[in-house]
Amino acid sequence: MRTPPCGHTRPPDRIDLADPDLHGGDPHAAWRTLRRWDPVSWQPVPDRSGFWAVTRHLDVRTVLADHARFTSTGGVVLSMLGRPEPAQNQQFAASDPPRHGLIRGPLQQQMTARAVARHEPAIRSFVRELLGPADGLVDFVSLTSALPMAFLGPLMGIPAADWPDLARWVSMSVAEQDPDVMLPGGPSATLDRGHRELFAYLLDLVLSHRRRPRGDLVDLLGAMPLRAGAIVANCYSVLLGGSAALPHVPRAVLAELIRTGRYEDWARRPERIGRAVEEALRFSSPAGHFMRLATSDTTLGGVHVAAGDAVVVWLGSANRDESVFRDPDTLDPDRHPNRHLAFGEGRHYCLGAAVARLTLRVFFEELFATFASFEPAAEIERVRSNWLGGIKRMPILAGRR
Amino acid sequence: MQTRSELETMLTRLWSEKLNVTPVGVDDDFFALGGDSLLAADLLMDLYDQLGVEVDAAVLFLKPTIAELVDEVLAA
Numbered sequence: 001m002r003t004p005p006c007g008h009t010r011p012p013d014r015i016d017l018a019d020p021d022l023h024g025g026d027p028h029a030a031w032r033t034l035r036r037w038d039p040v041s042w043q044p045v046p047d048r049s050g051f052w053a054v055t056r057h058l059d060v061r062t063v064l065a066d067h068a069r070f071t072s073t074g075g076v077v078l079s080m081l082g083r084p085e086p087a088q089n090q091q092f093a094a095s096d097p098p099r100h101g102l103i104r105g106p107l108q109q110q111m112t113a114r115a116v117a118r119h120e121p122a123i124r125s126f127v128r129e130l131l132g133p134a135d136g137l138v139d140f141v142s143l144t145s146a147l148p149m150a151f152l153g154p155l156m157g158i159p160a161a162d163w164p165d166l167a168r169w170v171s172m173s174v175a176e177q178d179p180d181v182m183l184p185g186g187p188s189a190t191l192d193r194g195h196r197e198l199f200a201y202l203l204d205l206v207l208s209h210r211r212r213p214r215g216d217l218v219d220l221l222g223a224m225p226l227r228a229g230a231i232v233a234n235c236y237s238v239l240l241g242g243s244a245a246l247p248h249v250p251r252a253v254l255a256e257l258i259r260t261g262r263y264e265d266w267a268r269r270p271e272r273i274g275r276a277v278e279e280a281l282r283f284s285s286p287a288g289h290f291m292r293l294a295t296s297d298t299t300l301g302g303v304h305v306a307a308g309d310a311v312v313v314w315l316g317s318a319n320r321d322e323s324v325f326r327d328p329d330t331l332d333p334d335r336h337p338n339r340h341l342a343f344g345e346g347r348h349y350c351l352g353a354a355v356a357r358l359t360l361r362v363f364f365e366e367l368f369a370t371f372a373s374f375e376p377a378a379e380i381e382r383v384r385s386n387w388l389g390g391i392k393r394m395p396i397l398a399g400r401r
Numbered sequence: 402m403q404t405r406s407e408l409e410t411m412l413t414r415l416w417s418e419k420l421n422v423t424p425v426g427v428d429d430d431f432f433a434l435g436g437d438s439l440l441a442a443d444l445l446m447d448l449y450d451q452l453g454v455e456v457d458a459a460v461l462f463l464k465p466t467i468a469e470l471v472d473e474v475l476a477a
Contacts, residue, residue, distance in 0.1 A: 086438065203445060204457070
C-alpha cells in the first residue's frame with residue numbers, strides 16, 4: 001500500500017486515469033484536481049499492480065528527459081502495463097540510449113524541418129483534394145481521417161487505397177476500448193488483432209520495398225542490421241506515430257473555434273499561423289500519455305517511487321498546467337512562449353514533429369482559405385480511450401467562401 | 402517443390418527453433434505457444450529465404466498454424 005505524499009490537506013476523490021470513460025468525457029477536471037492535490041498519484045490497476053500518474057508540466061519533463069532513471073524498455077503505453085514488451089531494445093520507441101539512437105539516428109536525418117520541406121507541394125495538393133468536395137453537412141472526422149496519408153505516402157510508400165483498412169487497424173491498436181472498433185472478444189483481443197493486422201501489412205510492405213526501393217523510411221529501416229521482426233516493429237512505430245494522433249489536432253481546434261465563435265479570428269491572420277499551430281498542438285494534445293519504468297528507487301515531485309514502478313506522464317495535463325500557461329483552457333493563437341509537451345520531450349521527442357507541423361500548417365491554411373464559416377450540426381462524440389484524446393464524430397455545416 | 406509432409410517437418414523445426422518449444426503440432430497456435438509479432442515476422446522471413454516463395458503474411462498472423470501455412474505455401 002502506498003502512502004500519499006506529505007502536505008495534503010484534502011485528498012482528492014478517487015480518480016481513475018486508466019478508465020477510458022474518464023477520457024471519453026472531459027479529463028481536464030480530473031487532471032486539474034490531480035495537479036493541485038496529488039501531482040504524482042498512485043493509481044491501482046486490478047490484476048496489474050498500478051502506476052504513478054504524473055500530471056504537472058515540470059514532473060512530466062523530468063520523467064521524459066531522464067532516460068537513465070525512467071526507462072522506455074518495459075513498454076511505453078498503459079496497455080503494456082505488467083506485460084513483457086516484445087519490442088524491447090528492438091524498436092526505437094522501446095529502447096534507451098545508446099541503442100535508441102542507432103535506430104533512430106538515420107531516420108531523424110530524413111525527418112528534419114529542412115528534409116521534410118520538399119514534401120510541402122505534395123502535402124498541399126493532398127489536403128486540397130481532401131477538402132475539395134466538402135460543402136454543407138459534413139462529418140469533420142471523416143473529412144480529416146485520411147490527413148496522415150498526406151505524408152505517409154511519400155515517407156513510407158503506402159498507397160492511398162490501403163488507408164481505410166490501416167485506419168481501422170491503427171484505431172484498434174491505440175483505442176482498443178472504444179466501442180466503434182472493439183471486437184466482441186474485448187479490448188485485449190482488439191489490441192492483438194490490430195497489432196497482428198498491422199504487422200502482417202508492414203511485413204508485406206518491407207518485402208515490396210526490397211523488390212522495388214523507394215528511397216523512403218521503410219527502405220532505410222530495411223537496410224539496417226536488424227532482425228526482420230525489429231524492422232517491422234520500427235515501421236509500426238513510424239506508422240502509428242504518424243497516423244493515430246494527428247487528425248485529432250484540427251478536430252479539437254475547430255470544435256473549440258465553433259464553440260467560442262472565433263473561427264473567423266483565426267482564419268483572418270494566416271501570417272501568424274506558426275504560433276497558432278503550436279497552440280493547436282498544446283490545446284488538443286491527442287497523444288494522452290506515455291509510460292516509463294523506474295530503474296531504481298527514486299523520488300519524483302517529493303514522492304518515493306520504487307525501482308520497477310510504472311510511471312505514466314499525462315501530456316494533456318502538462319499542457320494545461322496553470323503554473324506554466326496563463327488561462328490554460330483558452331485557445332489563444334498568439335500564445336508565446338508556448339512550451340507545450342504535445343510531442344513529448346527528451347530523446348523520444350516525436351520523430352515526425354516537423355512533418356506534423358508542416359502538415360498542420362498547410363491544413364489550416366487550406367481550411368481557412370476554403371471555408372467562410374462552420375456551424376455545429378449535432379453533438380460531438382469523443383474517443384473512449386485512455387491514450388488517444390480526441391473526437392470521433394463531429395457533424396457540422398460547412399459554408400464555403 | 403516440397404511435399405506437404407516435407408514442408409510440415411521443416412516448419413515444425415523452424416517453429417521449435419523460434420519458440421524454444423518441443424514438440425510442436427501442425428494445429429498448434431504460434432501465439433499460444435509463446436510467439437509474438439516480432440518472432441512471427443522473423444519466422445516468415447526465414448521461410449521465404451529458405452523456400453524462395455512468399456505468402457500473404459496475414460496467414461501466419463491471423464491463422465497461425467503450421468497446417469494453414471503449409472496450405473498457403475503449396476498454393477503459392
